[in-house]
Amino acid sequence: MIAATTFKGKKVALFGLGGSGLATAQALIAGGADVLAWDDNPDSVSRAASVGITTSDLRTIDWARISSFVLSPGVPLTHPKPHWTVAYAKAAGVEIIGDIEIFVRERRARAPDSPFIAITGTNGKSTTTALIAHILSASGRDTQLGGNIGRAVLTLDEPQPGRYFVVECSSYQIDLAPTLNPTAGILLNLTPDHLDRHGTMQHYADVKERLVAGAQTAIIGVDDSYCALIADRVDRAGTKVIRISKRQPLADGLYAEGSAIHLAEQGKNSLIAELVEIQTLRGSHNAQNAAAAIAACLVVGVSAEEIRVGLKSFPGLKHRMQPVARRRQVLFVNDSKATNAEAAAPALSSYDRIYWIAGGLPKEGGIASLAPLFPRIVKAYLIGEAASSFAAQLGDRVPFEISDRLDRALAHAAKDADADTEGSVVMLSPACASFDQYKNFEVRGEAFVGHVAELAEVSMLVETSSTGVK
Numbered sequence: 001m002i003a004a005t006t007f008k009g010k011k012v013a014l015f016g017l018g019g020s021g022l023a024t025a026q027a028l029i030a031g032g033a034d035v036l037a038w039d040d041n042p043d044s045v046s047r048a049a050s051v052g053i054t055t056s057d058l059r060t061i062d063w064a065r066i067s068s069f070v071l072s073p074g075v076p077l078t079h080p081k082p083h084w085t086v087a088y089a090k091a092a093g094v095e096i097i098g099d100i101e102i103f104v105r106e107r108r109a110r111a112p113d114s115p116f117i118a119i120t121g122t123n124g125k126s127t128t129t130a131l132i133a134h135i136l137s138a139s140g141r142d143t144q145l146g147g148n149i150g151r152a153v154l155t156l157d158e159p160q161p162g163r164y165f166v167v168e169c170s171s172y173q174i175d176l177a178p179t180l181n182p183t184a185g186i187l188l189n190l191t192p193d194h195l196d197r198h199g200t201m202q203h204y205a206d207v208k209e210r211l212v213a214g215a216q217t218a219i220i221g222v223d224d225s226y227c228a229l230i231a232d233r234v235d236r237a238g239t240k241v242i243r244i245s246k247r248q249p250l251a252d253g254l255y256a257e258g259s260a261i262h263l264a265e266q267g268k269n270s271l272i273a274e275l276v277e278i279q280t281l282r283g284s285h286n287a288q289n290a291a292a293a294i295a296a297c298l299v300v301g302v303s304a305e306e307i308r309v310g311l312k313s314f315p316g317l318k319h320r321m322q323p324v325a326r327r328r329q330v331l332f333v334n335d336s337k338a339t340n341a342e343a344a345a346p347a348l349s350s351y352d353r354i355y356w357i358a359g360g361l362p363k364e365g366g367i368a369s370l371a372p373l374f375p376r377i378v379k380a381y382l383i384g385e386a387a388s389s390f391a392a393q394l395g396d397r398v399p400f401e402i403s404d405r406l407d408r409a410l411a412h413a414a415k416d417a418d419a420d421t422e423g424s425v426v427m428l429s430p431a432c433a434s435f436d437q438y439k440n441f442e443v444r445g446e447a448f449v450g451h452v453a454e455l456a457e458v459s460m461l462v463e464t465s466s467t468g469v470k
Contacts, residue, residue, distance in 0.1 A: 008032030016072020017044040020152040027154040063092035073172035079199040098176030111159040115300040121188025129168040131293040135310030184299040185215025190226040246288035256287035279323045280316030283350035319445035335429035336445030344431040348373040353424040355413040360432030362386035381409035
């Protein structure tokens, strides 16, 4: 845990007592702050009180005595309307911050030179964050990974010289971190998302921009118009900018040409990494993720050779285009995180002969947008509530069967793929939510891996247990 010593002796109000909220309250208390915490959920309040956190309805406290108000990132700050606590804080002139802001203040106070890489973007930030942390760890560096992925940021080990922090930041967290100042700040891309919480696309982009605007070095994807403009603005403001692209060569920056990542600087162009043999980094979207990770690692002093070694051993993220097993010429891929058609497209575009397991609780539009990728699908195995509607959308363009259940779909797909002499992929990429048959996409993905492990003569690429994937 990072004890929040920069708040020692101060009275802090906190709202939101989920996992990260509890961790934040405990970090503040450990650092000597006087914390008053609350939540709209009585069960959360009771849980906090049971672990020694002082709880009090924030409607009844004296806000004039409060120095800082810590708001959970899941609670609306601005849209669709501010949470009631925000009005109390603003009326009293109290700063409104989140756990990322507490972390950056602690880092500045204790180890301002400890390398800190912060990552944001609409798509790819979790893979990029995990890839950076893996490269750093594989090179022998003391690495802490957290934020919007894995551990809450204040549960990480304390800042100290030589300790590297890799932190994924959502737009909600950035909005509550006014002095965010990473060593390297990454903005991968921007597409419409979370507009219910930001009101407009421009406001969403403005929030994301803050992460790179405060960085010592800004690493920005320039394949969409919002990010390209942000890169220009940050550059003009005097921050060093490294541009990245998965679509076009750059005169200066890192760009992908197929599976090759090139570094262009000062008129020189060099091949820095080749991803073609790395199963966990297939596809143009992962080329962008890799380019950003490479740029960040170079900024914090990792050598090109150390980066290449780390890329080759990257295990990928669970449930995201995750290679889990092989049987002779057949690769089994778990892409359970693909809960809509847009999310399934990267995996489908990354392989040529796919035995596709799809279906679940359907989203609006179904799989119509995936039609250009249908030629890559040898056969589809349809499960869950979406099976009949997906069958209608596939029509006579893709052979299919309605398998209904995941175990049956896998058994049939594995048998058919095994008879395919050209080499193929059995892929779970459902393009649907899981809730008709599974609690969440993680449980669905673990069920897939468990069924794969039961196949004869299969060579697993991940560890399994009776409760799922380790």
